[in-house]
Amino acid sequence: MYALEVVDLTVSVSGKRILKNVSLNIKCGEVVLLLGPNGSGKSTLVQTIIGNPKYRVESGKIIFYGEDITKLPMEARVLKGISLAYQIPPKIRGVKVRDLIVHMLRKRGKTKNIVSELEEYASLLKVQHLLDREINVGFSGGEMKRVELLLTLMQKPKLALLDEVDSGVDVENIALMGKVINEHLVGSGASTLIITHTAQIAKYVKADKAYVMINGSIKCEGDAEKIVKTILQYGFEKCIKCLGWKL
Amino acid sequence: MNTLSKSRELFKERARKALTKKSTYGPDIDLEPYIRKHLESSSLETLNIRDPKIQTRLESVGVDVSETGRSGSYYQVDWKIISYYSRIPGVKVLTLEDALENYWDVIKDYFWKAIPVDRDKYTATVELYGRGGYVILVDDGVKVENPIQTCLLMYTRNILQAPHNIIVLGDNAELHVITGCTFLKEPSGIHLSVSEFYVGKGSKLTFTMIHGWGLQQHIRPRTGVIVEDEGEFISHYIVLSPPGTLQTYPTVKLRGRDSKAYISSVSVGLNTSIMDIGAEIILEGRRSIGEIVSRSLGRDKSTITARSRIVGLGRESKGHIECMGLLLSDSAVIEAVPQLSAQTDDVELTHEASIGRIAEDEIYYLMSKGFTYEEAKSIIVRGFMSIEVKGIPKTLRNMIENVINIVSSKL
Numbered sequence: 001m002y003a004l005e006v007v008d009l010t011v012s013v014s015g016k017r018i019l020k021n022v023s024l025n026i027k028c029g030e031v032v033l034l035l036g037p038n039g040s041g042k043s044t045l046v047q048t049i050i051g052n053p054k055y056r057v058e059s060g061k062i063i064f065y066g067e068d069i070t071k072l073p074m075e076a077r078v079l080k081g082i083s084l085a086y087q088i089p090p091k092i093r094g095v096k097v098r099d100l101i102v103h104m105l106r107k108r109g110k111t112k113n114i115v116s117e118l119e120e121y122a123s124l125l126k127v128q129h130l131l132d133r134e135i136n137v138g139f140s141g142g143e144m145k146r147v148e149l150l151l152t153l154m155q156k157p158k159l160a161l162l163d164e165v166d167s168g169v170d171v172e173n174i175a176l177m178g179k180v181i182n183e184h185l186v187g188s189g190a191s192t193l194i195i196t197h198t199a200q201i202a203k204y205v206k207a208d209k210a211y212v213m214i215n216g217s218i219k220c221e222g223d224a225e226k227i228v229k230t231i232l233q234y235g236f237e238k239c240i241k242c243l244g245w246k247l
Numbered sequence: 248m249n250t251l252s253k254s255r256e257l258f259k260e261r262a263r264k265a266l267t268k269k270s271t272y273g274p275d276i277d278l279e280p281y282i283r284k285h286l287e288s289s290s291l292e293t294l295n296i297r298d299p300k301i302q303t304r305l306e307s308v309g310v311d312v313s314e315t316g317r318s319g320s321y322y323q324v325d326w327k328i329i330s331y332y333s334r335i336p337g338v339k340v341l342t343l344e345d346a347l348e349n350y351w352d353v354i355k356d357y358f359w360k361a362i363p364v365d366r367d368k369y370t371a372t373v374e375l376y377g378r379g380g381y382v383i384l385v386d387d388g389v390k391v392e393n394p395i396q397t398c399l400l401m402y403t404r405n406i407l408q409a410p411h412n413i414i415v416l417g418d419n420a421e422l423h424v425i426t427g428c429t430f431l432k433e434p435s436g437i438h439l440s441v442s443e444f445y446v447g448k449g450s451k452l453t454f455t456m457i458h459g460w461g462l463q464q465h466i467r468p469r470t471g472v473i474v475e476d477e478g479e480f481i482s483h484y485i486v487l488s489p490p491g492t493l494q495t496y497p498t499v500k501l502r503g504r505d506s507k508a509y510i511s512s513v514s515v516g517l518n519t520s521i522m523d524i525g526a527e528i529i530l531e532g533r534r535s536i537g538e539i540v541s542r543s544l545g546r547d548k549s550t551i552t553a554r555s556r557i558v559g560l561g562r563e564s565k566g567h568i569e570c571m572g573l574l575l576s577d578s579a580v581i582e583a584v585p586q587l588s589a590q591t592d593d594v595e596l597t598h599e600a601s602i603g604r605i606a607e608d609e610i611y612y613l614m615s616k617g618f619t620y621e622e623a624k625s626i627i628v629r630g631f632m633s634i635e636v637k638g639i640p641k642t643l644r645n646m647i648e649n650v651i652n653i654v655s656s657k658l
Binding site for chain 2: 050052053054073074075078079084086089090091092093094095100103104107108134151155
């Protein structure tokens with residue numbers, strides 16, 4: 001059973017085509033890496049999967065647990081169990097992290113144990129001091145990423161999309177996030193798609209499979225360990241040349 | 248003629264000369280029809296303040312109708328005083344008339360001392376035609392935990408309501424006042440008020456005012472505040488439903504050393520309302536600190552002008568202005584006018600101002616957390632309107648949050 005199947009997806013933003021015939025799948029409970037240089041279209045893919053209206057699907061399908069969700073509105077996809085941790089989340093003035101989380105969970109009908117779970121995850125991610133702050137106002141890069149991961153954990157998703165969780169984060173915190181992802185996301189049975197251009201997180205999270213996206217298309221698919229090793233050793237440029245890809 | 252009569256006559260003389268003096272800001276209102284009606288009207292219709300409809304209206308502007316959490320209260324409808332009392336020893340809640348007659352020796356040092364009677368035709372009208380207004384006197388060293396609530400309510404069609412309020416805190420005293428002003432039946436008429444607040448040495452006064460008006464109403468409050476050494480004044484003003492026109496520009500003089508003032512306002516512009524909401528802090532005392540924070544939200548064809556001015560005179564004084572506007576309509580107008588004036592080289596004055604509409608990315612971000620477009624918008628608007636006012640009691644903070652929740656859900 002696949003948690004997610006992206007079939008031949010072509011996507012444009014403001015009239016500009018960004019993704020071309022992208023296909024990708026994630027089995028239930030699998031951890032998949034999506035690698036690629038900056039600007040290759042990785043964020044566009046996850047924003048399209050979650051249903052951000054800015055991203056227009058020209059053709060292709062998104063299937064979640066066997067259901068075609070390509071035309072579903074964003075909030076419906078989220079309520080079905082898809083969660084996205086943003087690469088760069090916006091600031092929301094006057095809205096505290098804690099209040100947003102409580103509001104988010106109550107909307108899903110959850111009222112019990114919110115506080116205790118929140119305290120537990122916040123403590124694991126070392127963000128207790130941010131719970132009563134306005135969302136992302138004055139947060140460091142690493143704090144933003146950890147709060148995004150907290151929001152994802154609290155949603156208890158079936159499919160977690162983690163966009164560049166490791167970029168701009170110091171080594172200790174990448175290790176911390178890796179541990180939390182392993183124990184509390186992957187460990188809970190969630191399927192996970194991790195976007196990374198540095199592949200740093202791959203040191204801490206064992207992935208089953210990896211895709212490489214270049215210039216809006218998937219150029220490579222295979223064993224995560226091998227692909228990460230090659231990219232870390234040679235970088236995307238060399239990989240591209242070596243494999244004869246044309247940018 | 249006793250000293251009260253003599254002083255009043257002098258004030259009235261100055262007021263008469265200022266009856267045609269326009270305000271520097273805001274649309275000019277012809278007061279003549281209101282004054283004429285005021286002079287003709289004899290008595291107020293019978294009004295039951297315990298009527299459930301009236302109570303709901305009062306609650307909408309933060310009034311605790313049960314009064315259980317209040318240290319005292321003052322109710323005035325049109326020009327008629329309904330009730331007033333204080334539960335706390337060392338705190339007097341009086342009417343202006345009562346205070347002038349029985350406490351002139353105290354009041355004379357505060358009556359028209361923070362605002363000139365001839366500032367404009369509105370202050371002049373309050374002196375010449377006004378009735379009522381609350382006077383709260385707090386003795387030295389008295390710290391009042393629960394707030395005192397004051398309610399200035401308008402009932403009769405095209406009424407002139409013109410109270411003169413005075414609050415005096417002795418030294419090392421503390422008081423929270425919550426004022427709810429709204430109409431009970433006819434959303435018409437003019438509300439002029441003069442408020443003079445005096446904060447003694449080491450004292451703290453917090454003043455939360457919630458206004459809910461109708462489009463046929465015109466509002467011109469005039470406020471002057473004087474703060475002595477180490478005194479603190481915190482004011483939070485919320486205009487939930489706007490009148491036809493509103494103009495206010497409270498002036499806080501931080502006369503004492505190490506004195507502080509924080510003035511915040513949240514105004515929601517709807518329909519064709521025109522609001523000119525300002526504030527001025529004069530940093531006179533050494534190391535005095537002032538901050539003005541405003542949030543203006545413009546919908547429909549409303550116009551909001553958010554003025555703020557900090558004047559740095561005292562050495563090592565500091566001031567900051569933060570004004571933000573959020574436009575929810577193409578036809579609304581928000582104008583921010585932050586002004587800083589440093590009159591010695593040893594002051595630090597800063598400001599930040601921004602006006603914009605809701606960023607789409609913020610809405611999509613919240614939708615990615617499971618909210619609908621409308622819910623996301625409402626969360627952002629609510630967040631925009633929430634100012635964390637430090638120093639006011641939790642009960643008042645909760646009350647403000649509830650009020651903001653209700654308003655933002657309707658926008």
